[in-house]
Amino acid sequence: MNLDALGACLATSACVVTQTTSGLIVGMLLFLVAAGVTLIFGVLKIVNFAHGTFYMLGGYVAYTALGATDSYTLAVLSGAFAMALFGVLFERLLISRVYGSNVLMQLLVCYAAVLIFDDVVKIVWGPEFHAMGMPPAFQVPPLFIAGGVVPPFYAVLIGIAALIAIVLGLGLSMTRLGKTVRAAAINPQMVSALGVNTTALFAIVFAIGGGLAGLAGALAAPVRSLSPGMGFSILIESFIVTVIGGMGSIAGALVAALVIGLVRGFGTIGFPQFTDGMIYIVMIVILLLRPQGLFGRRA
Amino acid sequence: MKGHPALRDLAIAAIVLIVVLAVPAFHRSPAFEDFIIRLSAMALFASSLNLLVGNTGMVSFGHGMFYGFGAYAFALTMQMTELSLPVAAVLAVALTTFAALCVGAICVRLSTDYFAFITLAFQMLFFSIIISWQSLTGGDQGLRGGIPRREIFGFEIGSQLRLYQFCAVVAVLGLLALRHITTSPFGQTLRMIRDNENRASFLGVVLWRARLQAFTIAGAFAGIGGVLAALFVSGAYPELADWPNSGQAIFAVMLGGIDSFLGPVLGAMILLALNDVVTRFTEYYGLVLGLVILAFALGLRRGVLDFIRLARPGRAK
Numbered sequence: 001m002n003l004d005a006l007g008a009c010l011a012t013s014a015c016v017v018t019q020t021t022s023g024l025i026v027g028m029l030l031f032l033v034a035a036g037v038t039l040i041f042g043v044l045k046i047v048n049f050a051h052g053t054f055y056m057l058g059g060y061v062a063y064t065a066l067g068a069t070d071s072y073t074l075a076v077l078s079g080a081f082a083m084a085l086f087g088v089l090f091e092r093l094l095i096s097r098v099y100g101s102n103v104l105m106q107l108l109v110c111y112a113a114v115l116i117f118d119d120v121v122k123i124v125w126g127p128e129f130h131a132m133g134m135p136p137a138f139q140v141p142p143l144f145i146a147g148g149v150v151p152p153f154y155a156v157l158i159g160i161a162a163l164i165a166i167v168l169g170l171g172l173s174m175t176r177l178g179k180t181v182r183a184a185a186i187n188p189q190m191v192s193a194l195g196v197n198t199t200a201l202f203a204i205v206f207a208i209g210g211g212l213a214g215l216a217g218a219l220a221a222p223v224r225s226l227s228p229g230m231g232f233s234i235l236i237e238s239f240i241v242t243v244i245g246g247m248g249s250i251a252g253a254l255v256a257a258l259v260i261g262l263v264r265g266f267g268t269i270g271f272p273q274f275t276d277g278m279i280y281i282v283m284i285v286i287l288l289l290r291p292q293g294l295f296g297r298r299a
Numbered sequence: 300m301k302g303h304p305a306l307r308d309l310a311i312a313a314i315v316l317i318v319v320l321a322v323p324a325f326h327r328s329p330a331f332e333d334f335i336i337r338l339s340a341m342a343l344f345a346s347s348l349n350l351l352v353g354n355t356g357m358v359s360f361g362h363g364m365f366y367g368f369g370a371y372a373f374a375l376t377m378q379m380t381e382l383s384l385p386v387a388a389v390l391a392v393a394l395t396t397f398a399a400l401c402v403g404a405i406c407v408r409l410s411t412d413y414f415a416f417i418t419l420a421f422q423m424l425f426f427s428i429i430i431s432w433q434s435l436t437g438g439d440q441g442l443r444g445g446i447p448r449r450e451i452f453g454f455e456i457g458s459q460l461r462l463y464q465f466c467a468v469v470a471v472l473g474l475l476a477l478r479h480i481t482t483s484p485f486g487q488t489l490r491m492i493r494d495n496e497n498r499a500s501f502l503g504v505v506l507w508r509a510r511l512q513a514f515t516i517a518g519a520f521a522g523i524g525g526v527l528a529a530l531f532v533s534g535a536y537p538e539l540a541d542w543p544n545s546g547q548a549i550f551a552v553m554l555g556g557i558d559s560f561l562g563p564v565l566g567a568m569i570l571l572a573l574n575d576v577v578t579r580f581t582e583y584y585g586l587v588l589g590l591v592i593l594a595f596a597l598g599l600r601r602g603v604l605d606f607i608r609l610a611r612p613g614r615a616k
Contacts, residue, residue: 098596104352105553105596109593119585122583276427
């Protein structure tokens with residue numbers, strides 16, 4: 001614990017800006033992954049333990065696409081679309097076979113996929129770390145906002161993620177598809193009886209979730225390095241976000257992801273050894289005081 | 300035999316123990332002895348988890364916490380005090396039991412999904428404490444320096460053969476005790492809670508108390524498994540308390556069979572054997588394990604022992 005350092009940091013605007021930026025970037029990327037987890041849980045009541053794999057594969061696909069096309073935009077888009085497709089296949093081929101069975105059976109199938117694809121990544125891309133590098137357009141001196149360091153690429157990433165959060169939120173509340181998805185989350189039988197093809201709807205939900213995770217992986221690739229098994233830690237964190245925010249709540253996921261991001265950002269200064277521990281404590285406290293999460297509905 | 304299931308269990312346990320202890324007299328195989336030592340630890344770990352998952356319907360994602368707790372408590376006691384091995388082991392298991400009681404007291408009131416998540420959170424909290432409390436636990440390097448060798452009742456666990464015998468005896472006795480708990484009225488109460496908690500509640504069962512008892516007992520037996528694991532690696536490592544380790548126990552339970560008492564033991568055997576065989580041929584262990592799990596989950600749709608039992612309906616359990 002180093003609370004003096006934390007206090008000193010909070011007293012200077014430079015440090016606050018720097019740490020907030022790094023917290024926001026962690027939080028927004030986390031939100032993109034957790035939004036998929038919470039959406040899939042909300043509609044299908046499946047806890048998708050393979051969601052970190054979508055994130056990882058999205059990063060790797062983007063890495064390869066960048067090598068092939070030399071365009072960051074295309075790389076990010078191909079990561080997202082490849083994972084949307086992968087999500088559909090995953091749902092159709094594996095998950096659809098364990099609807100309605102024991103939670104542990106679902107966990108088993110998802111975890112098998114995690115093990116398989118971690119090794120597939122090792123076979124295809126090698127076990128070593130890969131770095132994607134920043135787009136050349138952003139290899140410029142960082143911005144200084146109130147004395148704090150903000151790399152322009154970070155600012156753009158936060159902006160893109162925020163934009164997607166808005167589109168997702170509006171899409172769910174305003175569009176026909178979004179309303180159907182929300183209805184299916186409340187009563188899938190009724191939605192099915194009203195003539196909606198729920199089989200297709202479930203596949204679409206997985207496509208959205210997979211696409212968001214793939215997008216997060218592709219966006220994160222230049223900031224973080226790629227390695228097999230990178231999906232694991234983001235998976236745990238996105239579960240924490242989902243639980244804190246409330247299972248099935250997109251708004252909750254956004255708030256919780258930002259909280260986790262900021263705890264991480266400032267935690268590295270105040271309690272560098274125990275940042276993870278702090279997050280688990282937050283999760284335990286939330287589960288005890290409000291098991292349904294901050295924005296969750298009581299079951 | 301039908302009237303004395305307890306005697307039958309005792310006889311089976313005695314036969315298994317005699318066979319396992321007799322094997323080295325005819326044939327010494329370090330690989331086999333190694334296997335049995337690791338199996339002892341893992342079988343206790345997985346079977347104790349199944350007391351929660353299969354018997355009580357409580358899906359814990361954080362059972363590895365107590366496995367790791369037992370290992371660290373034992374290794375630290377041995378390193379820091381002059382206590383003899385059995386005393387240190389009993390102390391370690393007692394501490395683990397107390398930890399399980401405390402964690403359980405907080406967790407057992409939550410419903411299924413949230414129970415799974417909060418146990419996971421406690422385990423990860425424990426894991427981060429191990430990682431960050433470097434002066435005590437050695438951080439991510441693990442607790443090194445070995446476990447001092449001390450004799451128990453004139454019996455020294457110096458050689459691999461001694462450790463093999465010790466682990467086999469502890470595991471068989473532990474499993475026998477768990478079996479006894481499972482078949483006792485208390486075990487039946489737990490299954491009643493699993494099948495219909497409202498009815499159990501109407502019949503006067505205090506749900507949280509029975510669940511807490513099950514959680515504490517399961518933690519204690521996982522702690523015994525952890526002690527054996529610490530003896531095997533002669534130390535303790537954070538991985539023992541990490542969540543992939545809890546995952547291993549869940550796999551063992553699911554692969555072997557959730558509704559059969561020996562299912563988790565068989566599952567642990569399958570996992571360990573798979574690990575030993577596959578890593579000899581390929582470095583892509585995860586790929587093979589994943590495919591095997593998929594085959595089980597989508598093909599059999601249940602654990603091996605449960606599958607056999609359903610396939611042969613003539614035989615009662």
